[in-house]
Amino acid sequence: MRIGIDLGGTKIEGLVLDRGGVEKTRRRVPTPSSSYEDDVRAIADMIAELERRAGGRCTVGIAHPGALSPATGLIKNANSTRLNGRPLKLDLEQLLGREVRMANDANCFAVSEATDGAAAGYGIVFGVILGTGVGGGVVIDGKPLTGAQAIAGEWGHNPLPAPGDTERPGPRCYCGRMGCIETWLSGPRFQQQFAEHTGRQLSATDIAQAALAGDTAAAAHMEVYCDRLARALAVVVNILDPHAIVLGGGLSRMTQLYGRVPELWKNRYVFSEPEYIVTKLLPPKHGDSSGVRGAAWLWPDERA
Ligand SMILES: [Zn+2]
Numbered sequence: 001m002r003i004g005i006d007l008g009g010t011k012i013e014g015l016v017l018d019r020g021g022v023e024k025t026r027r028r029v030p031t032p033s034s035s036y037e038d039d040v041r042a043i044a045d046m047i048a049e050l051e052r053r054a055g056g057r058c059t060v061g062i063a064h065p066g067a068l069s070p071a072t073g074l075i076k077n078a079n080s081t082r083l084n085g086r087p088l089k090l091d092l093e094q095l096l097g098r099e100v101r102m103a104n105d106a107n108c109f110a111v112s113e114a115t116d117g118a119a120a121g122y123g124i125v126f127g128v129i130l131g132t133g134v135g136g137g138v139v140i141d142g143k144p145l146t147g148a149q150a151i152a153g154e155w156g157h158n159p160l161p162a163p164g165d166t167e168r169p170g171p172r173c174y175c176g177r178m179g180c181i182e183t184w185l186s187g188p189r190f191q192q193q194f195a196e197h198t199g200r201q202l203s204a205t206d207i208a209q210a211a212l213a214g215d216t217a218a219a220a221h222m223e224v225y226c227d228r229l230a231r232a233l234a235v236v237v238n239i240l241d242p243h244a245i246v247l248g249g250g251l252s253r254m255t256q257l258y259g260r261v262p263e264l265w266k267n268r269y270v271f272s273e274p275e276y277i278v279t280k281l282l283p284p285k286h287g288d289s290s291g292v293r294g295a296a297w298l299w300p301d302e303r304a
Contacts, residue, residue, distance in 0.1 A: 003050050003058040004296030005043055006105065007031070009065070009080045012039075014046045015289075016054045017296040021116045025053045026292075036082050044095050061101045061298030063108035063291040064088065067150040077151075079133070101298040105129075106153060107137035107144040108294030109284075113246040114139040115297045117285035122243040126153065126236055127290075130229075131249030134182040138240060142300055156182040161231045162269075181232045185225070187250050194221050208254035226260040233261065234269030237279055244280045248290060252283055 001024065006013045008031060015026040027046060032038035043062070051058055066078025068089055075083045092100045103111065110127025119125040119139075129135040134156035138145040145152045157180045160167060170179020171189070183189055187204045195201050198217045202210065210218035233245060247257065262281045266274045286293050 001054050001056070001058045002296040002299050003047055003054075003060045004063070004108075004292040004294070004298075005046060005060070006063045006108070006291035006295060007039070007043065007065070007080075008105075008291075012042055012046055013292050014050050015292045015296065016050050016058060017293065021293075021297075023293075025050065031080075036086050039083070040088070040091050040095065043092060047096065059101075059296075059299035060092075060096065060098070061103070061108075061295040062088075062092070063105040063295040064102055065105055067104050068102055070146070070148070070150055103144050103146075103295070103298055104135075104137060104150070105291050106135035107139075107146075108292075108298070109248045109290040110137035110139045110153070110246070110294065111142075111144050111297050112286050112290035112294030113248070113282075113284055114244075115142060115294070115300065117290065117293075118246050118282040119244040119280075122280070124240060124242040124244075126233075126240060126242045126245045128155075128233075128245060128247050128252075129249040130185060130247055130251035131187055134185050136236075138242075144298075155232065155236060156180060156185075158232075158235070160184050160228060161235050184228050185232065185251075190221075190225060190251065194218070197221065204251055205253050208256060211256065222254070222256060223260070226257060227264055229257065230261045230264035231269055233281075234265045237265060237270045237277075242279055244282055246282045246284055248284045248287070255283075257281070258283060 002017045004015055011028055012031050013028045016024040018024055032042050065080050066075050069076045073087055074085050075088050078084050089102050106129045113119045113127055114125040125139045127137045136153040136155050138153045157175050159179045160181050171183040173180040173183045190204050194207050207218050211222040258281050266277045
């Protein structure tokens, strides 16, 4: 059986999947905010408890924030900054006495949806997180694409393509650059832009609901969002040419994205004959469980 662990900023979630991908047990504990050493210990304790419940040794896959640097073997780019510069994979392998597979949480989301989720059966899959931040991961024939710097799929810090006059230079991003895709498409920014234009404080999903109910200001805001998302994704389509793009994160619940965004990328932005563009834009099947499930699926051939 397979263990998947999702190491988040506030919680550590773990589950056991059987050979067919059926969840056998699940556990969730708060992330110790005390130190890196306590994080490592909490993960090891979680694995011991899951194996006790599973009744035997399992493979271990871990979804983590940031990336494991191929150059140094250390975590980088993590928003849980105490992980940065730490040899998390090595420390866990020494503690557990076995190989541990690790991948960025957006990559695990993409693996989960490509393996037995919304994009099962599609060859090239781009998984997108539209939440507090904007991230992405690429899966090709069931395997995550890591890349030379372990940043494959990290499209959130590219600049918004084809910016209009009001979109230049764009908001300042925490990464130090201006106008990153994340500064236009994240949940907090979506709500902030709506409040600036209308003076109304609504959550992202409430804005989407209001648009569906005929609120013209909300509908106009949704249309602008769809257009920016279509521009940002068209660049991915032109380079990667995926069979399916799966959305995750809180904003993936905005149902109008799935019709309007492909319409826009087809007619305006993708470099191909519009009538024959077949790339699908899909809502997630496993939702918030995709991090832990994808981590478990980092061992696709496990036969135990
Ligand atoms: Zn940025």
